[in-house]
Amino acid sequence: MSQPLPRPTLRGNHRDWEVVEAEGELAALGRLKTGRTRPGVTRFDPRCFVNEEDVLIELALLGMQRIAPVYKLVGTDDELRVHGYIEGQPLSALRPPGTALSGSELTQIVGLFGELAAIQPSAFALVHRCPPVLRPHTSTQFLQTLIRFTRRRVYAVHRPLLQDLFTALRIGPTVLSPTGPLAREAARLTDRPFCLLHGDLHRDNLIVAESDGRLWTIDWELALIGDPLYDLATHLHLMRYPPKQEHALLLSWARTMDVVLPGSADALARDLPRYLAYKRVQSVFTDVIRQAHVVQATPPAQLAEQLPRTVEMVHGAMRKAARPLGLGRVPGPRAVEAAYAAWYVSAPPVAPAAALDRDRRAATRPGGP
Template sequence: MSDDQRPGELPGLDLERLAVWLADTRPGLVAGPLRGRLIAGGKSNLTYEISDGESAWILRRPPLGHVLATAHDMAREYRVITALADNGVPVPATYALCQDDDIVGAPFYVMERIVGTPYRTAAELVPLGADRTRVIATGLIDTLAALHTVDPGAVGLADFGRPDGFLERQVRRWKKQLDASYSRDLPAAVELHDLLAKNLPAQSATGIVHGDYRLDNVLVDAEDRVAAVIDWEMATLGDPLTDIGLLLVYQRMSDTAMAGVSDVALAPGYPAESEVLERYSMRTGRDVSEIGFYIALASFKLAVISEGIHFRHIHGQTVGPGFEHMGEGVEPLLSAGLSALRTP
């Protein structure tokens, strides 16, 4: 994290205007002048910790500059977190949503600050030992399974997405997002998109999809339990197997030059891919026999996201460190996706 910053010093966040808005929207929540800091690690929506000196909260807003259509919808993120409270999936409490760009320059929401660790590297897990690492990773899988067994209608999310034709739209959507962020020729992207479109499997039963589920998008408490699932910006209704496919792609990336995202699967005690799939399938009852397609789709999605971040970075529209090498992972991800579709 960066050091605390005073009003006028924090990119993407006007603390004085925010304080006035919170005083009107949630009287009594804030007890004094706000300070804040940008939480490092996020490559998309910006996450800040804000504090009045006594209490602290988390604020989320879209990135600065180039924002793709349909992405970075604060209202959707806020809605799904709010709906899942007390429904078997650990999430922060939500306090306020603002869709007025005049306050901080973009829509945003404020939620509870949960104390916990978003483990990003094997080096962070190794000192815990293999047994604790296995407990943490198992909790990660079980939490995803719990999410995928929530009935969307029972928590007020029946209209949160359009599950019919979800996989076809995902393939089309990520191609459209890539077209909006092209800065170079990527022939493998064209090939992978075409193969995905031609090899759509029958969809798994509809569920709530997180959209970017991995170990550093959950907070783990001192007892090695998942205290909160965070970063819900891609959440929707659809085929939940897209989440497990993405989790496995992140796991595979641990063994490659793309491990800059996360290499947690290299830590002793982290379950093998087959164990992840077996435990997930046992907990959810879902058929994972077509996992190759979901791994390929996840690879395509991550390649598109990386290319979008690369686009913003070369145009000077990113905040914080760690963006300069994002473009290097695009072609390896596309190759991994092609390999997953071609493997029997």
């Protein structure tokens, strides 16, 4: 039916993708992507849906354009579901983080937020994985759920292995506690209507199409039903717009959302910093843990080469989150390097080489789940 292309496998945070050329009766579909879940991958974000394909199929039924089509290959094992391959390149290749987007690109991104805001949560009732009684119903409950996930499923899970590293870096569970600073700010949130959120909208997940230069949106693994301001905060945190363009995006976002989903931009100036504080704290735990796996997998002869890269990522994340973390003084680069070097000596044996290689690749983007 199809043959692997002579090109590298695409690596995602949660799946490996193989690009194949469709043949025979499927030739008109062009190139396709087949995904394989990477075992043992740490998840740093909650999920509302079992898999990305369910989200994409529902979005297609709702008429959303410029998302990857999903095909079910009947006759294959478990009737394999594959994605159409979007011919183009990531926006990050043309506009690296920290650089400005074109006016057209900015307009398209705001338009995407508007499309998501127009989707009622009930449209995804059949594929939503969380029992209704456990779902948050207010903005306060939504942020509290995110904080609780990071406390229980990220920090607590990794604490037995990384306690000495957490202690050396002066980060701990206080910031994530039910009475901590993030939770206190969550209690002050203004309620906004919920809608579908992409959950991971950054430059690598926006593809500039070869055909017309317009943007396609990929990687819906972390889609959620929740407060639209969280999607905006995640986007700003990961995109790293120049200040002037960030301000322009905020104004355009608020105008669009007020029309499409009235009330969704309420208290924007007060509540956006609260979500951004959570994202910055979450990124610290994400980067500390991912970099621990990378360092653990590094052969002794290469440790001196790896540690500066680890320090740059972790120290940068800690500086951005210093205030919500309650760090009057962020540990300097030398202190961060010393913490990882000391932990390396006492770390348990590494996992199998293939898994470690995947962890290393997954750790190349700061702050992302």
